[in-house]
Amino acid sequence: MTVPVRIAQLSCGxxxxxxxxxxxxxxxxxxxxxxxxxxALKDIIRDFEAFGLDVRSPDLKLAIARAKALAEGRIDADAxxxxxxxxxxxxxxxxxxxRRYIHNNSKLPVVSYSFTERTTAGTLLTRMEALTTIAxxxxxxxxxxxxxxxxxxxxxxxTTKAIVMKDNRIVGTGWQPTTEVLKSAQDVIGHALTExxxxxxxxxxxxxxGYGRFLVGKEIRADLIQEELTVNSKGAVYLADRQHGPATVxxxxxxxNKAITVQDGxxxxxxxxxxxxxxxxxxxxxxxxRLGVDITELGPLAMKGFANHVPMNSYCIVFGTQSLVxxxxxxxxxxxxxxxxxxxxxxxxxxxxxxxxxxxxxxLMVGGTSLIEGLVHAMGELLQTRIMVxxxxxYIGAVGSALLASGFIRDD
Amino acid sequence: MAKVFIYPATSLILSDLVxxxxxxxxxxxxxxxxxxxxxxIESVPLQITPEEPKKGLRWAAVEVxxxxxxxxxxxxxxxxxxxxxxxxxxxxxxxxxxxxARTNELVKYLVREKKVPRLDLNYPKSEEEGTRFVAxxxxxxxxxxxxx
Numbered sequence: 001m002t003v004p005v006r007i008a009q010l011s012c013g014x015x016x017x018x019x020x021x022x023x024x025x026x027x028x029x030x031x032x033x034x035x036x037x038x039x040a041l042k043d044i045i046r047d048f049e050a051f052g053l054d055v056r057s058p059d060l061k062l063a064i065a066r067a068k069a070l071a072e073g074r075i076d077a078d079a080x081x082x083x084x085x086x087x088x089x090x091x092x093x094x095x096x097x098x099r100r101y102i103h104n105n106s107k108l109p110v111v112s113y114s115f116t117e118r119t120t121a122g123t124l125l126t127r128m129e130a131l132t133t134i135a136x137x138x139x140x141x142x143x144x145x146x147x148x149x150x151x152x153x154x155x156x157x158x159t160t161k162a163i164v165m166k167d168n169r170i171v172g173t174g175w176q177p178t179t180e181v182l183k184s185a186q187d188v189i190g191h192a193l194t195e196x197x198x199x200x201x202x203x204x205x206x207x208x209x210g211y212g213r214f215l216v217g218k219e220i221r222a223d224l225i226q227e228e229l230t231v232n233s234k235g236a237v238y239l240a241d242r243q244h245g246p247a248t249v250x251x252x253x254x255x256x257n258k259a260i261t262v263q264d265g266x267x268x269x270x271x272x273x274x275x276x277x278x279x280x281x282x283x284x285x286x287x288x289x290r291l292g293v294d295i296t297e298l299g300p301l302a303m304k305g306f307a308n309h310v311p312m313n314s315y316c317i318v319f320g321t322q323s324l325v326x327x328x329x330x331x332x333x334x335x336x337x338x339x340x341x342x343x344x345x346x347x348x349x350x351x352x353x354x355x356x357x358x359x360x361x362x363x364l365m366v367g368g369t370s371l372i373e374g375l376v377h378a379m380g381e382l383l384q385t386r387i388m389v390x391x392x393x394x395y396i397g398a399v400g401s402a403l404l405a406s407g408f409i410r411d412d
Numbered sequence: 413m414a415k416v417f418i419y420p421a422t423s424l425i426l427s428d429l430v431x432x433x434x435x436x437x438x439x440x441x442x443x444x445x446x447x448x449x450x451x452x453i454e455s456v457p458l459q460i461t462p463e464e465p466k467k468g469l470r471w472a473a474v475e476v477x478x479x480x481x482x483x484x485x486x487x488x489x490x491x492x493x494x495x496x497x498x499x500x501x502x503x504x505x506x507x508x509x510x511x512x513a514r515t516n517e518l519v520k521y522l523v524r525e526k527k528v529p530r531l532d533l534n535y536p537k538s539e540e541e542g543t544r545f546v547a548x549x550x551x552x553x554x555x556x557x558x559x560x
Contacts, residue, residue: 013479013512015451016486018462038449041505059452059511085477088514117465117478 004033005132008077008108010066010098012059013085019119023083026124032132037066037075053097060084060094067098071105078135081128082112100358103261103269109134110269112356127272130229134267140407141234141266144243148204148409151192152402153220154228154395155185155212158254158281159368162188163398164196164203165406170392170399172196181212182219189220205408207231207401211255223408228397233260233267235400236364239390246360250349250379250387251367251396254281257349259357271356277317279348281369286317287341290324291334295372298338302374305335307343315348342374343381350382363387366396414556417494417523419516421487422454423508426498429546433553438490444506452511460485472518483515491522496529496556498549503535529556 007027014020027034039047039062047065055061063082069075080102084091092114099112111127113119134141146165154161156178162185164172172195174188193200207224208217209231217225228251236242236249243265251258257279260270277283288298310332312323320341327337363385365376370393380387392399417438418426424444430437442454460482468481471488491497499520503509510516523530531552536542 009451011451013452013477013482015456016460016464016480016482016512017478018460018464018482019478020451036449036451038447040447041445044448044505056513057511058505058509058513059454060513062448062453062511085479087475088477088479090513091477115478117462117482 002031002136004031005078005135006076007032007034007079007081007128007131008037008066008070008075009034009081009083010063011083012057012063012091012094013088014083014115017085017115017117017119019115019117022119022121023081023124025121026128027081029121029125030129030132032079032128034081035077037069037077039065039069053094055090055094057090060091063094063098067102070108071102077108079131080108080110081131082110083115086114086116096356099269099356103358109267112269126227126229129227130267130270133226133230138266140404141230143404143407144238144265146403147406149198149202150402150405150409151189151203151206152398152400152405153185153189153206153208153216153222154397154401155181155208155210155216156254156397157211157256160184160188160210160212161395161398162192163392163395163402164192164198165399165402166196166198172198173392173395175394178212181215185212185216185220205405207405209397209401222405224401224405226401226404229258229260229270229272230267231400231404232258232366232396233262233400234265234404235396235398236366236390237262237265238403239392239396239399240362240364240388242362242364248357248359248361248363250354250363250365252279252281252345252349252365252369252375253367256280257353259349259353261357261360269357271353276315279315279345279352281367283317283320283345284341284369284372284375286321287324287338290321290328291338299342299371299373299375301335302338302342302372303377305333305337305339307336307339307378309336310340312340312344313347314344315352320344339374339378342372343378346375346378346382350379354383359383361385365389366393368394370394413558414495415493416553416556417490417497419497419499419519419523420503420508420510421490421519422510423500423503425507426500426549429549430498430553433550434558435496435553435556438494440486444508453505453509454511471522477514479512480515480518483510483512484518487515487519488522491519491526494523494526494528497523497526498531498533498552499523501532501534507535
């Protein structure tokens with residue numbers, strides 16, 4: 001058993017929300033250990049005043065003092081978890097500023113989360129896994145080239161993808177909608193191997209990621225089973241050839257979205273989570289269906305329209321669809337509706353999630369939705385930047401897995 | 413003998429004073445320590461589960477953060493059943509402290525709305541103020557009747 005990753009918790013409210021046990025369990029599941037930085041009562045006010053953010057809640061003052069102690073190296077930790085109550089404005093300000101402060105003043109990976117009493121260990125698991133991976137596997141994440149013959153499988157909520165890599169090149173791909181998790185995985189692996197002209201027994205190492213990573217990983221005896229936050233970051237900077245320096249990775253998925261700031265290929269801060277279906281790839285699928293076009297045609301259609309001609313701005317898929325139907329009934333063009341749908345999704349992600357990370361250029365969009373040109377354009381407009389979409393961006397998790405898996409190839 | 417709600421509810425000194433004058437202190441009775449090694453300044457002395465924020469809905473709406481509602485599941489019943497209250501404003505952390513400012517605002521308001529005999533005091537800043545502080549509490553508690 002390896003030594004647990006020591007995760008310093010800075011928080012306000014988890015105990016009285018009844019979720020402290022869930023946080024502990026999520027950390028334990030990925031061999032992490034939550035601890036509360038030991039701080040003297042008399043130092044709280046001194047450190048809080050030195051920080052300069054004049055909040056009222058004593059537990060937030062305590063969190064600030066603890067953050068200072070961590071950043072100044074007075075307390076040892078491997079990672080930081082910041083958690084406060086959902087819907088508390090004061091806590092949201094502190095959460096945001098502490099995340100930024102720790103990121104700028106230490107090398108500690110940090111993740112922040114706002115919980116309710118309904119938060120479970122399962123909800124927190126991927127975030128905790130990413131946090132402990134960054135802390136524990138910096139050497140693995142430092143890998144910049146793929147070696148040998150490796151297979152990467154991304155068992156996602158909407159689609160399953162596989163990639164075969166050989167000597168730092170992609171030689172085989174497989175993609176299909178996720179139905180039965182294992183069958184979908186076997187199908188895409190078969191397709192990727194056929195395309196590569198490589199036999200299964202020639203594969204030297206295997207990596208899996210995505211929602212089905214544990215099931216698929218066990219079935220195909222993967223060497224690396226890894227959450228998608230670190231894997232996608234790695235895959236994105238590898239494909240975009242931005243392995244050094246800062247970058248921001250945005251992945252609007254079928255079920256949840258990820259926004260990750262990356263430094264030298266290693267995730268710094270990240271947010272992950274569903275906002276609601278109106279801000280996901282699902283809404284764009286529904287839009288394409290309602291407009292009678294294939295999802296691959298939605299992007300080019302949106303590029304011909306004007307988003308501001310149609311009022312559409314909802315993170316609920318039902319209300320979003322209602323706006324869409326109303327617009328079509330009122331005579332709006334399909335192009336304008338397609339553009340509005342792309343803008344609406346981009347706007348929800350921008351407003352709800354990207355505010356929690358500090359956007360650093362270049363901004364890379366990955367995942368299946370990055371192929372929807374209209375969505376990338378809308379996000380670029382909102383962020384006032386040109387967004388990069390690397391080749392093979394829809395295979396990002398599989399590429400990242402294949403790349404990292406080559407670290408497991410034995411020399412014998 | 414009266415049931416006296418104290419604020420901060422974690423103040424052992426205040427709780428002790430109320431008990432010494434023969435009344436029942438309504439408090440969470442958590443010791444404030446020299447060092448803080450727990451999640452919060454007033455870390456819970458009992459097992460709070462996700463059910464508590466739901467129970468707290470009686471005092472705060474669902475739009476109120478779960479940490480406030482969880483605390484209200486503890487402090488709400490105390491306020492409901494109190495016959496009197498002592499509220500100390502701007503107290504030192506070492507005297508007793510409740511971690512959430514929003515809960516503190518709500519607790520003080522509900523105590524006020526309860527319209528029971530209430531003593532509002534500023535936390536003493538000097539020895540002289542401290543003497544007057546204790547004397548005021550003594551007078552208040554003696555005046556409630558039924559005590560020692």
